[in-house]
Amino acid sequence: MSDFFDIHRQKLAQFNAQFRKRTQFASKIDIPADLFAKCESCGEPVLHEELIRHSYVCPSCKHNFTIGARTRISMLVDNARFDELDPELSAKNPLEFPDYPEKLLSAAEKAQELEAFVSTHAEIEGIRVAIGALDARFMMGSMGSVVGEKVTRLVEFATKNNLPVVILSASGGARMQEGIFSLMQMAKTAGALSRHAAKGLFYISVLTHPTTGGVAASFATLGDVNIAEAGALIGFAGPRVIKQTIRQDLPEGFQTAAFQLQHGMVDLVVERAELKTTIARLLKFHKKAGERHGG
Amino acid sequence: MADKFIHPWERVQLARNLKRPTSLHLIKSLFPDFLELHGDRLYRDDASFVCGLATLEGMPITIIAQEKGTQTQEKIARNFGMPHPEGYHKALRFAEQAEKFNRPILFVIDTPGAYPGLGAEERGQANAIASSLARLMNLQVPTIAVVLSEGGSGGALAIGVADRIWMFENAIFSILSPEGFASILYKDASLAKQAAAVMKLTAEDLKGYGIIDQIVPEPGAGLHEDYRDSYRYLKDALIKEFALLQRTSLKRRLEQRYQKYRAIGLAAAEIDLLLESEESPHESPEGPVENQGDRPLRT
Numbered sequence: 181m182s183d184f185f186d187i188h189r190q191k192l193a194q195f196n197a198q199f200r201k202r203t204q205f206a207s208k209i210d211i212p213a214d215l216f217a218k219c220e221s222c223g224e225p226v227l228h229e230e231l232i233r234h235s236y237v238c239p240s241c242k243h244n245f246t247i248g249a250r251t252r253i254s255m256l257v258d259n260a261r262f263d264e265l266d267p268e269l270s271a272k273n274p275l276e277f278p279d280y281p282e283k284l285l286s287a288a289e290k291a292q293e294l295e296a297f298v299s300t301h302a303e304i305e306g307i308r309v310a311i312g313a314l315d316a317r318f319m320m321g322s323m324g325s326v327v328g329e330k331v332t333r334l335v336e337f338a339t340k341n342n343l344p345v346v347i348l349s350a351s352g353g354a355r356m357q358e359g360i361f362s363l364m365q366m367a368k369t370a371g372a373l374s375r376h377a378a379k380g381l382f383y384i385s386v387l388t389h390p391t392t393g394g395v396a397a398s399f400a401t402l403g404d405v406n407i408a409e410a411g412a413l414i415g416f417a418g419p420r421v422i423k424q425t426i427r428q429d430l431p432e433g434f435q436t437a438a439f440q441l442q443h444g445m446v447d448l449v450v451e452r453a454e455l456k457t458t459i460a461r462l463l464k465f466h467k468k469a470g471e472r473h474g475g
Numbered sequence: 476m477a478d479k480f481i482h483p484w485e486r487v488q489l490a491r492n493l494k495r496p497t498s499l500h501l502i503k504s505l506f507p508d509f510l511e512l513h514g515d516r517l518y519r520d521d522a523s524f525v526c527g528l529a530t531l532e533g534m535p536i537t538i539i540a541q542e543k544g545t546q547t548q549e550k551i552a553r554n555f556g557m558p559h560p561e562g563y564h565k566a567l568r569f570a571e572q573a574e575k576f577n578r579p580i581l582f583v584i585d586t587p588g589a590y591p592g593l594g595a596e597e598r599g600q601a602n603a604i605a606s607s608l609a610r611l612m613n614l615q616v617p618t619i620a621v622v623l624s625e626g627g628s629g630g631a632l633a634i635g636v637a638d639r640i641w642m643f644e645n646a647i648f649s650i651l652s653p654e655g656f657a658s659i660l661y662k663d664a665s666l667a668k669q670a671a672a673v674m675k676l677t678a679e680d681l682k683g684y685g686i687i688d689q690i691v692p693e694p695g696a697g698l699h700e701d702y703r704d705s706y707r708y709l710k711d712a713l714i715k716e717f718a719l720l721q722r723t724s725l726k727r728r729l730e731q732r733y734q735k736y737r738a739i740g741l742a743a744a745e746i747d748l749l750l751e752s753e754e755s756p757h758e759s760p761e762g763p764v765e766n767q768g769d770r771p772l773r774t
Contacts (some may be wrong), residue, residue, distance in 0.1 A: 325740030368606035417591030
């Protein structure tokens with residue numbers, strides 16, 4: 181048990197050291213080296229170049245490829261070299277949950293990230309924002325202590341520096357392996373946002389596939405504007421749990437982005453390729469009087 | 476009871492004991508003048524929440540409680556204490572009303588969790604909980620939340636953002652039910668006992684972590700056997716603590732409330748010392764960073 185943890189720590193430290201050298205370069209690390217990618221949905225091969233040009237959406241079937249937090253951010257900000265906030269935080273095992281250190285390690289290797297949330301401050305069409313993204317490839321983008329802490333620090337950073345916040349969510353919810361500590365991050369992140377809001381600052385939440393559970397029930401649905409990425413599954417309980425509870429099949433289109441729009445839970449449904457333009461437009465509406473001629 | 480080890484699974488059983496008193500029993504015993512008020516003014520009256528007014532030593536307070544019900548019919552009517560979004564809207568309506576009239580609030584938590592159903596999703600369960608969390612963090616009046624029996628997941632935490640969180644000795648408070656936890660992590664709900672042992676869901680564990688502030692003792696075999704001493708203890712503690720909170724300035728109270736939740740999980744977010752010592756005029760791991768306005772990009 182403690183051996184696992186030591187190995188985990190060492191590997192993460194090594195990983196972190198290598199990683200730090202290239203943090204500024206939000207290169208296309210999501211893409212395997214081969215020339216073609218196969219669509220996860222329709223199976224059609226897509227040229228990588230073409231995939232990037234199509235914002236990681238399959239040109240044949242419009243399926244949104246799963247993309248990592250770093251790529252997410254780089255697709256929105258003006259300069260893909262960014263100064264990451266709190267890159268050094270990585271998870272402990274507060275409940276001493278068996279296998280958790282190994283899970284963290286394999287998640288880190290898979291996602292090439294130390295944790296499930298990446299944050300920075302950068303400009304979107306010339307407007308400075310505090311921006312962060314969850315990484316669905318890292319333990320389903322689940323929120324444990326580190327994600328809660330990083331989200332909170334990002335929001336506090338924005339509050340202190342009078343910046344708007346943009347957060348892109350992709351998460352199965354609270355991270356079970358950290359139990360109650362994960363749960364309490366919901367209060368912590370929501371609390372930080374309430375202070376940001378009290379200062380009259382603007383928050384855009386982008387809910388991408390999937391956003392459920394404790395993340396949906398905390399910072400992800402608290403945007404002044406909530407944007408659902410087209411095709412995303414969004415909800416409190418996952419479809420399987422609901423099905424078990426009500427013992428009947430779920431209606432067609434249940435918990436999709438379109439469903440959430442229809443039920444008044446999100447302001448907009450936006451295609452992935454249109455996200456940057458839409459966010460920039462919203463940011464411009466919220467520039468303070470003194471800044472209107474600046475950017 | 477204090478020195479004896481009780482397996483967390485036994486606490487789960489005690490918390491769920493069918494004879495254990497529910498919120499309404501507690502409220503009526505402590506506050507004979509309790510007047511229940513209903514409705515969220517939006518959709519319907521969610522009976523899994525009981526809200527109303529009472530006095531504590533002559534001081535008007537607002538009570539917002541989750542109620543599971545006792546008899547079968549009542550349990551069904553109260554959806555076994557699992558609120559829909561309208562329940563959280565109702566709770567927030569009464570919380571904001573308390574703020575208007577400067578009344579302290581007692582929250583009583585007792586739910587297996589927020590209800591995961593079709594209507595709940597259609598009416599925005601996630602946002603109902605999130606809004607409650609955010610709003611209660613800056614609610615201006617003194618607030619105390621008490622976990623009576625079961626505090627299950629976000630559905631419980633939604634009214635668990637308060638100046639103080641207390642728990643009854645045999646209550647549990649967790650990210651999920653032990654059954655749900657076991658079904659997700661062990662792929663077998665019948666391993667709930669094993670799950671309960673690792674989840675740190677007892678009052679004692681949570682006090683140890685600083686997640687809750689105080690334990691309401693249950694002398695004897697549990698509340699279902701003897702509630703009088705526990706209730707008396709709670710009432711005295713409420714009188715004392717509300718008085719203390721009212722003497723604390725608003726600014727300080729809200730700051731303390733924020734910092735209490737802010738600190739949770741910090742120790743579980745490891746800071747890599749190796750890398751901290753390396754260069755880095757960068758962030759201090761302790762908190763928000765100074766001089767961040769225009770930090771140069773590192774190249």
